[in-house]
Amino acid sequence: MNKTDMEFFETYKRLDRLCSDVFGLRNGGVTRYIDELKAIGYGCTEDCKILKRLRHIRNQMAHDEGTFDYQVCDRDDIIWLNAFYNRIMKRTDPLAVHYRAGRKAQNTVRNNVHHSVQHNSSRHRKNRKANVIFNIIFFLIIIACACCIYFFEFN
The missing domain is CATH 1.20.5 (Single alpha-helices involved in coiled-coils or other helix-helix interfaces)
Incomplete structure (x- = not known):
């Protein structure tokens, strides 16, 4: 396993731990995040597609034989994982934006009902x-x- 692959693996684990914490899980946080995106109809978004691709790369590294013999990922994958991690921390990721928009809509309805x-x-x-x-x-x-x-x- 080369340095880029090791860095990718560690960066992915960091994102997976964050997602696991968000959902109150012991592991499988990225998978749960992807499932949540699908549940709200965001399964075809670019973020979801990239997460699925990167999860597949991580699974190859962890479970397939011979993946240490060649480079599986590139620097852009690591950059994307770090950026996505930061988006979750800043609550600008797709799920946070979706749920925040839902709450605003609920508050708008609640305010309209109260006004009515x-x-x-x-x-x-x-x-x-x-x-x-x-x-x-x-x-x-x-x-x-x-x-x-x-x-x-x-x-």
Whole structure:
């Protein structure tokens, strides 16, 4: 195994540990990350494709015979793994962005519902006032009519 392959292997393990920590697993963090991407419909994204390719390289290194005889990865793979690790740490990775967007949408819906409830409550109070005023006027008219009838019948 050459120096680049060893560095790749260590960098991949570092990313796998981070993903495992994020998902509360002992191992298999990158695989779980890929599964989560697929679950939210991001399975065909470039990030997912690269993660799958790099996971395959790592599995070749760990399980196949003779992979130490030739270079399996290149420097760009290590750079990508480090960049992806940093994206997860900064919460700019695809899953973090997806879930953050989902929470914003939920908050928007929650705020719209709250505003609608307040608006309906305000409208309800106005309608209630109008109903009370109408009932008072109607009651006064009934009393006035009753007084007129009483007055004209007995006079």
